[in-house]
Amino acid sequence: MKIIAIGRNYAEHAKELNNAVPEQPVIFMMPDTALLKSNKPFYHPDFSKDIHYEVELVLKISKEGKHIAKKFAHKYYEEIGLGIDFTARDLQSELKSKGLPWVLAKGFDNSAPISEFLPINAFEDLNNLDFSLKVNDQLKQQGNTGHMMFSFDEIICFVSQYFTLKKGDLIFTGTPAGVGKINMGDRLKGYIENKELLNFEVK
Numbered sequence: 001m002k003i004i005a006i007g008r009n010y011a012e013h014a015k016e017l018n019n020a021v022p023e024q025p026v027i028f029m030m031p032d033t034a035l036l037k038s039n040k041p042f043y044h045p046d047f048s049k050d051i052h053y054e055v056e057l058v059l060k061i062s063k064e065g066k067h068i069a070k071k072f073a074h075k076y077y078e079e080i081g082l083g084i085d086f087t088a089r090d091l092q093s094e095l096k097s098k099g100l101p102w103v104l105a106k107g108f109d110n111s112a113p114i115s116e117f118l119p120i121n122a123f124e125d126l127n128n129l130d131f132s133l134k135v136n137d138q139l140k141q142q143g144n145t146g147h148m149m150f151s152f153d154e155i156i157c158f159v160s161q162y163f164t165l166k167k168g169d170l171i172f173t174g175t176p177a178g179v180g181k182i183n184m185g186d187r188l189k190g191y192i193e194n195k196e197l198l199n200f201e202v203k
Contacts (some may be wrong), residue, residue: 002160002170003030003112005056005085011146025150025158030107035114039200042110044184045129048088051182054175055133055141055190058083059152060117061169073153073180076165079117081174082131082190082197086111096098111139112172115190115197123193127151133198134189143176150174 007026033183036042044051062078085106092105123129126145133141145151150158155173181190182202190198 001032001170002163003032003034003170003172003197004028004163005030005106005172006150006155006174009141009150009155010176011147011149012177021039022149025155027159027162028103030112032104034107034112036110036112036200037114039113039115039198040114041201041203042086042182042188043203044182045088045108045132047108048091049103050088050090051139052087052089052179052189053083053133053135053182054087054179055131055143056083056085056172056175057081057129057131057143057145058114058117058172059156059171059190060155061165061167061171064164064166066160066164068157069151070157070164073156073160076156077118077152080120080123080126080192081117082115082158082192083170084113084188084190084198085172085175085198087179089181111193112171113188113198113200114170118192118195118197120181131193133178134191135186137187137189140180141176141178147176148174 088105186202
């Protein structure tokens, strides 16, 4: 199982970090040890003083495919969940300034809390799907799939030109604007539409 993540897929988020809006999906990967399941607490690592939350919709691949045409991409996922892409922003900035890969800032242990998955047919329109994140019951991020620069199907088409997608692979599809620093004692709650899927504490 592999975890593929899409960066800068919401224009306003790219702008808030002073990043260029990409012409094609920005791809990075995380190891499976990044996953944090069942709303277990996230323990703040000591190598960073600036961990940011980034809420994202996550696709679970349902069958193997490579060189998938966009028109067939919807046949390769049946479930969707919610995830947090925790980012050590200070470490990421340091690595980027040196022209180095920033996987250490993204793929560290437990950096990707993930919810249960829901069948996509539970939702009326995947192209108009709301999701959000609250920190200590204050709304911090609010996104809608209609604002994605690259849709679910476009992501699957693009990624599958380079990597064979296999059943169980996860794709984090990008975060909207509003990312920010977490602190010990914070409680994060994540929602797809009005359904709470994430609810865990930072320790």
